[in-house]
Amino acid sequence: MEVKLFNIEDKNRLVEFNNLVHREDLEHHIDNLMFKNPFNSIKNFAYLEIYGKIVAMVGFLEYKQQFGEEQINIGEITYVGTNPEYRKRGLIRELINYWLCYAKDKGIELCFLYGISDFYQQFGFEYAVPTYLYNYVTIEKGMLREIKGNYRIEKLSSHSEKYAKEIKTIYDKSSKENFCSKVRSLEYFKYRLKNTNKGEHRWYVVLEQEEVKGYIWLSTSDSKIKIREANIDDDEAGKSLSGLLYSLTESIEDIELIGLKLPLNNSFAKYLYKKGAKFSCTNELYTENWAGMYKILDLQASMKKLISAFEKRLCNSKFHEYTGYFDIKTEIGKVGLNIDRGKVTVTNNFKLGEEVEIPINILTSIYTGYKDINYYERQLKFKNEEIKDILKVLFPLENPYIWDLEMSDEL
Numbered sequence: 469m470e471v472k473l474f475n476i477e478d479k480n481r482l483v484e485f486n487n488l489v490h491r492e493d494l495e496h497h498i499d500n501l502m503f504k505n506p507f508n509s510i511k512n513f514a515y516l517e518i519y520g521k522i523v524a525m526v527g528f529l530e531y532k533q534q535f536g537e538e539q540i541n542i543g544e545i546t547y548v549g550t551n552p553e554y555r556k557r558g559l560i561r562e563l564i565n566y567w568l569c570y571a572k573d574k575g576i577e578l579c580f581l582y583g584i585s586d587f588y589q590q591f592g593f594e595y596a597v598p599t600y601l602y603n604y605v606t607i608e609k610g611m612l613r614e615i616k617g618n619y620r621i622e623k624l625s626s627h628s629e630k631y632a633k634e635i636k637t638i639y640d641k642s643s644k645e646n647f648c649s650k651v652r653s654l655e656y657f658k659y660r661l662k663n664t665n666k667g668e669h670r671w672y673v674v675l676e677q678e679e680v681k682g683y684i685w686l687s688t689s690d691s692k693i694k695i696r697e698a699n700i701d702d703d704e705a706g707k708s709l710s711g712l713l714y715s716l717t718e719s720i721e722d723i724e725l726i727g728l729k730l731p732l733n734n735s736f737a738k739y740l741y742k743k744g745a746k747f748s749c750t751n752e753l754y755t756e757n758w759a760g761m762y763k764i765l766d767l768q769a770s771m772k773k774l775i776s777a778f779e780k781r782l783c784n785s786k787f788h789e790y791t792g793y794f795d796i797k798t799e800i801g802k803v804g805l806n807i808d809r810g811k812v813t814v815t816n817n818f819k820l821g822e823e824v825e826i827p828i829n830i831l832t833s834i835y836t837g838y839k840d841i842n843y844y845e846r847q848l849k850f851k852n853e854e855i856k857d858i859l860k861v862l863f864p865l866e867n868p869y870i871w872d873l874e875m876s877d878e879l
Contacts (some may be wrong), residue, residue, distance in 0.1 A: 469559075471566045474513045474525075479503065480512075485522040489549035501547075502527075506659060513547060514566060516559050523551045524559035528567040530576070532651035533870075534643050535836075536777040539651050540770065543571040545581035564591055568765070577770040580870075588761055592800075594829040596836040597648050597760035597868040604727040605737040607745035609717055612726070615743065617674075617708025621682055624661065624671040626673040631673050632657040634680035635699075642699045642735040647837050647868040648760075651729075660685075672712060674705045681705040682736070684712070693717055698736040706739030731869040760870055762832050767801045770835070771814045778805075778812045778862050785861045794822040794855050798831055807858070822852050824859070837866020867877040 482502070486494045502510050508529060515525040521706060527547035530538040545567060550559055571579055580597075581588060624630060636657045643649035665671050668689055674682035682705035684698040693716055700706045717723045730737045732747050741747075764770050775776070782788055793806045795818055804821075806813040826848065833839040841860045842849070850856040 469516050469518075469562065471514050471516060471563060474502070474510045474515060476503070476510060478510075478515075478522075481522055482525075485515075485525065485551070486547075486549060488551065507531075507656065509725065514563055515816070516563065518554070522550075523554040524563060525549055525562035526560065526567060528570065530574070530713075533578075533580075534649040534651055535647050536644060536780070538776055539774045540578055540773050541574075541576045543567065543574075543576045543579045543765075545579060545583075547619050548581075548583070561591075562828045568763075572765055572828065575766070575769070575847070577764070577773060579764045579765055581761050583761060588828070591763065592828070593761040593763045594832040595759040596762040596833050596838045598650060598838070603752075605732075605734070605740055605747050606725050606727045607740050607743065609724055609726055611744045613705050614712040615710040615714070617704055617711050619704055619708040620675045621708055621712050622673050622675055624665055624673065626666050627662045627664065629661055631680055631683070632661055635661075635673070635683045638680065638683060638699045638701055638735075641701075645733050645735075645867075646731050647866045648870050668791045672709075674708045676704070682709055684709055686716075688716060691720060691722060693720065693723065693726070695726070695730075698728060698730065699734065700736045700739060703739055706736060709736060710740070710743070717726040733869045762836065764800070764828060764832055764835065767798065768804050768814060768816055771796075771803050771805075774835070774862075775812050775814060779810055781861050781864065782807070782810050782812070786846055787858055787861055790858065792821075792855075792858075793819055794824055794852075795819075796831070797823050797825045798828040800828050804860075822855055824848075824850065824855060834863040836868040837864060838868055840865045 483495045483498055486498060502508060502513060512525040512529055514523060514696060515522050517523060525547060526545060529544040529546055531542055531544070533542045545564060558724070568579065581593060583593070633654060636652065636654055639652060639657075643651075654670065656761075661671060668683070668687040670688065671685050672683065673680050681702060682698070682700035684695065686695045693713075695713070698709060700709060713726055728737065728740070737745070737747070769809060782790070788810050790810075791808050793804065795802050795804050796808060802816070802818060802823075804815040804818050806815055828846065830844050834841065834844070841856065841863060
């Protein structure tokens, strides 16, 4: 069966198909995601048809994610759907394999998706990032009452691109603390500021004289306030944003707890923890058995992208003077790690050194810091205890988080 890419003339067929599969009217969502979104293309979505009728589709989005100091090329499998009458015929497998081949040809190192539980492992995906779709840092409103900052707050005017460059700089700095944060372009922020700064949506910046020290994006109504993103450069900016939040919620009687949709170790979140804030994931549907999943497409290239993280971790450990070599063997190939007094080289020139077998699903999970060696210790066999301890240093627990502003969200 021939895999085809959608074009603009397929819009009505596409909407009809998705309404059938998902049993809801998705025309507005599809319009924003596939046709009006300047960062996607309708060519990012493939389908199969039988007798002129669409029976299955799978989308594929390309972008970069931040892994420490490095950026990794990502392909995201999305918008997977099959006509109920044509399920269990391998149609989705055909479409996913099409995109995986495309990704390898493009030099994409990792593939990512959110998906139903216990299905995508057959394609080589493994859980590797929590699905904090309802991820909140919460603080009692009263804890903000006495906080006052010295920086000035400016509400950005509607459809303004003002301060986009400065906001991006602060975001970039903060996102490096989060493995798996999406890399955003300046054009992305300009688009966001122009298209999510109207109606209930508001953007504010924190200014020390004319220098941007923080920002916040939120939406308000008569009965609630929703903080969608915030970042700060220093604690004084945190004080100023806290004062803003208190003033915005003071007139809303029913609000006692303020929730901020932020990564666990976001810059503003870390400030609020000092004031008594707590972290919680309120989406009970998404447990650790239904999380974000990755597939390593290029073992050598993906490991090379972690070299700077490896070296930083070694430098801060008792192995900062270690010299040695070992291979990591998986079902999809081997990769050699040569360590020379804290300097790491990833190689495919394999030596007669220690070989450590790590199943690719486990390597995927520890690659992002979702799990660590201790979690899988009973499933792994080590002949050399020192290498096991080195791997614990190289692959620690992190706070991976798909920090993204979905382009179709409430536009």
